[in-house]
Amino acid sequence: xxxxxxxxxxxxxxxxxxxxxxxxxxxxxxxxxxxxxxxxxxxxxxxxxxxxxxxxxxxxxxxxxxxxxxxxxxxxxxxxxxxxxxxxxxxxxxxxxxxxxxxxxxxxxxxxxxxxxxxxxxxxxxxxxxxxxxxxxxxxxxxxxxxxxxxxxxxxxxxxxxxxxxxxxxxxxxxxxxxxxxxxxxxxxxxxxxxxxxxxxxxxxxxxxxxxxxxxxxxxxxxxxxxxxxxxxxxxxxxxxxxxxxxxxxxxxxxxxxxxxxxxxxxxxxxxxxxxxxxxxxxxxxxxxxxxxxxxxxxxxxxxxxxxxxxxxxxxxxxxxxxxxxxxxxxxxxxxxxxxxxxxxxxxxxxxxxxxxxxxxxxxxxxxxxxxxxxxxxxxxxxxxxxxxxxxxxx
Amino acid sequence: xxxxxxxxxxxxxxxxxxxxxxxxxxxxxxxxxxxxxxxxxxxxxxxxxxxxxxxxxxxxxxxxxxxxxxxxxxxxxxxxxx
Numbered sequence: 001x002x003x004x005x006x007x008x009x010x011x012x013x014x015x016x017x018x019x020x021x022x023x024x025x026x027x028x029x030x031x032x033x034x035x036x037x038x039x040x041x042x043x044x045x046x047x048x049x050x051x052x053x054x055x056x057x058x059x060x061x062x063x064x065x066x067x068x069x070x071x072x073x074x075x076x077x078x079x080x081x082x083x084x085x086x087x088x089x090x091x092x093x094x095x096x097x098x099x100x101x102x103x104x105x106x107x108x109x110x111x112x113x114x115x116x117x118x119x120x121x122x123x124x125x126x127x128x129x130x131x132x133x134x135x136x137x138x139x140x141x142x143x144x145x146x147x148x149x150x151x152x153x154x155x156x157x158x159x160x161x162x163x164x165x166x167x168x169x170x171x172x173x174x175x176x177x178x179x180x181x182x183x184x185x186x187x188x189x190x191x192x193x194x195x196x197x198x199x200x201x202x203x204x205x206x207x208x209x210x211x212x213x214x215x216x217x218x219x220x221x222x223x224x225x226x227x228x229x230x231x232x233x234x235x236x237x238x239x240x241x242x243x244x245x246x247x248x249x250x251x252x253x254x255x256x257x258x259x260x261x262x263x264x265x266x267x268x269x270x271x272x273x274x275x276x277x278x279x280x281x282x283x284x285x286x287x288x289x290x291x292x293x294x295x296x297x298x299x300x301x302x303x304x305x306x307x308x309x310x311x312x313x314x315x316x317x318x319x320x321x322x323x324x325x326x327x328x329x330x331x332x333x334x335x336x337x338x339x340x341x342x343x344x345x346x347x348x349x350x351x352x353x354x355x356x357x358x359x360x361x362x363x364x365x366x367x368x369x370x371x372x373x374x375x376x377x378x379x380x381x382x383x384x385x386x387x388x389x390x391x392x393x394x395x
Numbered sequence: 396x397x398x399x400x401x402x403x404x405x406x407x408x409x410x411x412x413x414x415x416x417x418x419x420x421x422x423x424x425x426x427x428x429x430x431x432x433x434x435x436x437x438x439x440x441x442x443x444x445x446x447x448x449x450x451x452x453x454x455x456x457x458x459x460x461x462x463x464x465x466x467x468x469x470x471x472x473x474x475x476x477x
Contacts, residue, residue: 089458145458161455281438296437303454309445311438347438 021048025163026262045161052166059127064160067136075150088369103133107328131168138172164260167292169270207251214244238381278372316340330394338383415443429464
């Protein structure tokens with residue numbers, strides 16, 4: 001019973017409310033045909049956003065509208081010629097940098113935790129979490145590059161308010177736009193509730209349940225009076241904690257994928273069995289894929305103004321940014337750097353293994369195939385669970 | 396662009412692909428996409444585009460890189476920017 005209480009109390013409120021909101025949003029659209037219209041979906045999206053963000057709704061809408069106004073202004077620049085395209089692209093980069101500074105300032109000064117009393121009600125005028133930030137970056141990038149046209153206000157508000165993506169996963173505007181016309185031709189509920197859907201549902205439920213139980217167990221352990229020996233504590237941290245985190249989020253995102261189908265939307269998958277991958281590159285290609293693909297497409301595939309690409313530099317930049325995206329503090333910066341260094345090591349190995357003689361390949365191949373997944377898992381966990389001595393230094 | 400020029404670009408792109416990913420000429424025929432070979436992952440993609448840029452003496456705009464995920468897309472981009 002204590003374990004169950006710990007599991008339930010460990011549910012992050014941030015996950016519970018969105019899940020309930022998405023279930024209601026999916027049920028409404030399925031049961032009430034009148035809501036199957038652009039205004040119906042917009043209304044549900046805005047209500048869902050209000051339910052999830054609550055007092056931060058105003059801040060959330062303000063930052064999104066500011067970005068939309070910028071895009072509207074930039075759309076006045078025609079892109080008939082290459083110089084005009086370049087101009088739009090440069091303005092979009094400038095906007096992305098401003099958004100990044102705003103995001104970092106919000107993190108540094110903890111603006112999302114500072115309500116302002118207004119007319120007897122405390123509201124948050126600033127709300128730009130990691131998902132909203134990344135989502136807006138994708139819009140600025142896609143619009144600036146000409147991949148998408150300026151969205152209508154209706155489409156934009158529906159996109160930013162989509163209940164299934166409010167705290168992840170990322171659905172880029174181009175991906176949403178492609179499906180927007182199909183949303184009005186939503187499949188009937190019976191067709192959505194296929195065998196495959198139920199399998200996905202129960203799998204997601206299983207992942208979340210096991211993730212919750214593991215989390216509850218870890219909470220019980222940490223709050224118990226037992227003093228665990230160092231190595232046992234380490235073993236528990238490395239074996240249970242990563243899985244509890246992964247299963248909880250993988251299950252949550254899978255729920256979102258399934259519930260979005262009632263709206264006729266296909267969300268891209270988020271996880272693809274990341275643990276057990278043989279190297280860091282494969283791990284990151286399988287972990288939180290909608291977000292990592294944004295970092296890959298926009299920051300890894302980037303010249304950064306240099307005449308030539310430098311993969312090592314790009315790898316360090318990307319992982320540093322991923323770290324800061326999680327949090328602007330010493331822990332996450334170090335976490336990002338460690339992953340960047342690990343990734344660079346893998347890049348070096350990959351670039352140079354061709355120079356090994358065939359016999360050396362044969363000698364290394366079998367042990368690497370066995371040791372690779374273990375080493376990758378241990379390295380990933382080590383980056384999460386830094387030794388106390390290092391944690392003290394970076395605080 | 397003339398047909399000969401297009402054919403030349405097509406061949407050179409495929410030769411670069413074969414060189415970067417250690418493939419035979421037969422293995423780089425047809426429309427290939429990222430992920431088709433184990434080596435054509437995100438890192439392989441960057442290495443390929445570095446080689447393509449050197450081969451043709453051009454520079455792809457940053458925002459195009461993520462879109463060039465197939466041989467057809469790369470060939471079209473080379474024809475556009477060369």
